[in-house]
Amino acid sequence: MPLEEYKRKRRFDETPEPAGKVETKSTHRFVVQKHDATRLHYDFRLEMEGVLKSWAVPKGPSLDPADKRLAMQVEDHPVSYFDFEGNIPEGNYGAGTVMVWDLGTWQPLSPVPVEGKYVPGTEAEAVAMLAKGDLKFRLHGKKLNGDFAIVKMKGRRPGSKGNEWLLIKKHDDFEVEGYDIDQYDESVLTKRSLSEIAGDSGSKEWTSRPATGRGKLKAAWLANAVAKLDKKRAEEKKAEKDSKKLAPKKKRT
Numbered sequence: 001m002p003l004e005e006y007k008r009k010r011r012f013d014e015t016p017e018p019a020g021k022v023e024t025k026s027t028h029r030f031v032v033q034k035h036d037a038t039r040l041h042y043d044f045r046l047e048m049e050g051v052l053k054s055w056a057v058p059k060g061p062s063l064d065p066a067d068k069r070l071a072m073q074v075e076d077h078p079v080s081y082f083d084f085e086g087n088i089p090e091g092n093y094g095a096g097t098v099m100v101w102d103l104g105t106w107q108p109l110s111p112v113p114v115e116g117k118y119v120p121g122t123e124a125e126a127v128a129m130l131a132k133g134d135l136k137f138r139l140h141g142k143k144l145n146g147d148f149a150i151v152k153m154k155g156r157r158p159g160s161k162g163n164e165w166l167l168i169k170k171h172d173d174f175e176v177e178g179y180d181i182d183q184y185d186e187s188v189l190t191k192r193s194l195s196e197i198a199g200d201s202g203s204k205e206w207t208s209r210p211a212t213g214r215g216k217l218k219a220a221w222l223a224n225a226v227a228k229l230d231k232k233r234a235e236e237k238k239a240e241k242d243s244k245k246l247a248p249k250k251k252r253t
């Protein structure tokens with residue numbers, strides 16, 4: 001069952017995190033959350049197949065192709081987790097402060113580059129690449145942009161759970177040599193630093209069931225980006241339908 005592990009680990013009467021459900025359709029959004037739990041790490045999440053495919057990245061993503069960032073795959077999260085920012089109370093799973101560090105949309109890339117460059121691929125290719133353990137994608141975020149790959153590590157280290165992947169920036173116009181993630185301690189939603197979110201009594205800890213809908217996109221620029229993406233996908237679907245209409249119907253025998 002999708003999200004079973006996510007739900008099993010949490011008590012929703014105590015944590016402000018969303019309970020969530022599997023969505024029937026996926027837009028291609030991504031989020032990176034900075035999470036000051038037992039150890040500070042970044043959670044990298046791609047919206048796919050109605051959930052957020054999730055990895056915990058101890059050092060955070062990098063725009064330097066020379067950095068291969070260890071990324072531990074964790075349980076799928078509900079799509080409504082996408083804009084969760086606040087404090088998970090002591091004694092709960094993942095207790096600590098969560099910042100929405102980056103948000104945006106992503107595109108699957110075709111597994112085979114054309115003349116050394118990656119080109120947009122299909123949803124089916126993305127699902128297959130993820131299953132194979134080598135997913136290539138392009139990010140359109142506020143902090144992260146350009147082409148990336150997330151690759152499952154084959155050799156198991158002693159004591160590893162077999163959930164280890166590497167998050168790698170590909171060479172393109174968006175690469176930054178010597179990228180230093182610590183320079184960017186600012187929420188893309190609220191512009192707050194991690195310590196500001198931690199010290200903010202108005203953040204989510206004290207409202208375990210927020211009255212406002214969680215599905216709403218807080219950042220207007222993001223809502224626009226997603227609306228554009230939805231429109232493009234709708235147009236593509238319509239074009240596909242129309243071409244089927246024009247094609248001569250098969251005779252039934």
Ligand code: MN
Pocket residue numbers: 035037041042043056094
């Ligand atoms: Mn985390």
